[in-house]
Amino acid sequence: MSTASQPLLVAILREPSGALSLPNDGWALLIQQARSAQLLSRLAYLLEGTGDLQRVPAGPLHHLESSLVLARSHDRAVRWEVASIHDALRSAGIPTVLLKGAAYVMAELPTARGRWFSDIDIMVPRRALADAETTLRGAGWTGTHADDPYDQRFYREWMHEIPPMVHERRKTTLDVHHSIVPLTSRLEPDADKLFAAAVPLRGHPGLHVLSPPDMVLHSATHLFYEGDYHHGLRDLIDIDDLLRHFSAQDSRFWRVLVDRAFAMDLARPLFYALRYARRLLGTPLPGHVIAELRPARPNLLLLPLLDASFQRALLPDHPSCADVFTPVARWLLFLRGHYLRMPLRLLIPHLTRKAWRRVKGEEPH
Amino acid sequence: MKIADVSVPQLQRLLVADGVALRVGPFVTCLHSPIAGVAEGLHLVGAHHPLAKREEFVDFDIEIRPRLGLRPPFRRLAQLFVDGIAPFNPFPIGQSYAMFEWGLNWCIATRSDRFLLVHSAVVEKGGKALLLPAPPGSGKSTLCAALVCCGWRLLSDELAILRPDGLLAPIPRPVSLKNTSIDVIRHFEPSAVIGGTAHETIKGTVSYLRPPADSVDRQSEPAKPAFVVFPKYEAGSPLRFAPHSKARTLVFLAHNSFNYHVHGASGFELLADVLEHCECYDLRYGSLDDALRCVEALASAGARERGTT
């Protein structure tokens, strides 16, 4: 079922019932790939949805059921965390947009099912950032990287967030952003436009999620402008899910998405998102969309290299999904991610410093 | 076929080639390693263990590979891989067998959220299981090993695996003994088979007691919890055996669980249901023999009351 370029996991995610005919070693490989890609609970939810879960043999069923127990617990924990953040920021009157995983859960989107993530991400207006930080500290969140002025500058001035905050008792992590790309990157989407289009979350006055096109664009930007692809497949699946869900709900969705991408200067990440979602996951795309995004293509000489890199890095990080070029591909994209997020004059000292700290053992690999 | 049915060289060949598949309670692990110490340890203290068929579904692929130390003193190291990924730092090659047992426990503990997992030894006699939850240094492993030498069935020396139906699933691996415990058990039961020793671990010297064949043979047979005993060894201490509050036992088990928080309310209800039918005690002792007599009396008193022996 799996071909040289399509891992077993991807084939089964696209066609879950196909798992039932797997031999034992096929199941073992599937479970390993899914676990390495943080997609085990998603696989379990899909099989539950097609009514196939109880027909899974006992061995693999243990892992799938265990992942569902964890996923349900995670869902409860996210809702509790969001309620706590909401309570804290509501009193200060700071408009807040939930991003990524927390947004998918609270907006009850299909992509939330079985999706594993560790931090809550929120976005507040830049002018309210200091206020938000103070309010959150008063409610039990503490800052991190407090004694390192370089790290403080890295996060505050160059990236688009304050250093991650940790709740002192629950030890959960909260990332507070004021935009969806770093200040220093080449893209310049307008954060005010994101807020203006944000959709209020029912039952949570003051809390919002991004509008459907902005959600897709954020996911695409996050995936294709960062350097870490360890949840690349999960993020691509988010994009596929969001596109299918929103286009089914609104026939004008594609039109709005493309127009918004150009208006927000995010057409290039959308180009990548659609390209690789179609190639790896078979996301159905209307022809006009592909044509309209052609001006957003990267340099045609670069495209084959980018294709070769992304089509490797977006696969599960498991030995069965890697070939001899995969480490190089990941490394190239890591560099590219940094290059895109910071200008060269900041990048080289930054990477040098990271490398030095790794040698001294102060930083994880 | 059991591990004892193959020779050490044959076992070594298997470990290098297709790997050795072992059934451990509800799980199957497949082990690969070219390291001699692993084959030797496995052959000695895992002798009674059945070899699983290679066609079975493998839950955990464990590999222990030698590595060169790249920093002084350039010792020979090894590293543990689970499903092709190394979750931990390398360790001295002489500790390889111990790391297999430790790694296997880690796999089970981190990938079994369908069960409620509590850090506790579990043994069983007469159809009643005894849990011995306790922090390190309380003497629980020594007491567990001694009970096993006295005919109690071993379910686990580390992990109580509580199923949703309230029964405990066995994973009868060799019992890990540390430092002075090793000598205590050798003295207590001279015929005990102890091996797979790792020196200079963070816990000191660690050795493994081979579980009885009966415990391994019955590894698919769950057990019903009946007793929770909190052991505390203190040299020279007189025996003190007193009831322990069930409510506090519940909270202790919850706080010494690997994944209680994941189960939410149903975890609480499961522990509460289990404890409804358990007797809970504190056991303070300075003599292993005293402690054993006490536990045996507990088990047979219970048996007498229930009209069984």
Add this chain to the structure above:
Amino acid sequence: MLVAVIQDAAQPIRPPTEARWRLANGVEVHSRRWAGETALYFSGAGETMVVSELGATAVEGILAGCSDLSALDEWCRDHGFAVRNEDLLDDLLDLLERLADYEIIEPA
């Protein structure tokens, strides 16, 4: 915050009866009682704890709608606990502090 009100000794202490609370959204209480002690689980917050008879009665009171100290005091009295007992008040305040700390109750 409720905890600050109870603990604040720097400013004149407001009579505790003025502090009002409610059970936090999404919190459900599970309990099991054995021989004078009760084990409690608060879903949402995900906390497990042991309380005495008084504590169990107080939690029942909170669930029944007691939202300030005088109401809780009266509830406990109605359920068999001594009147105007200093220790009783202290015990209740301790419990309320724990519950507030874990965000099981919040200021109303």
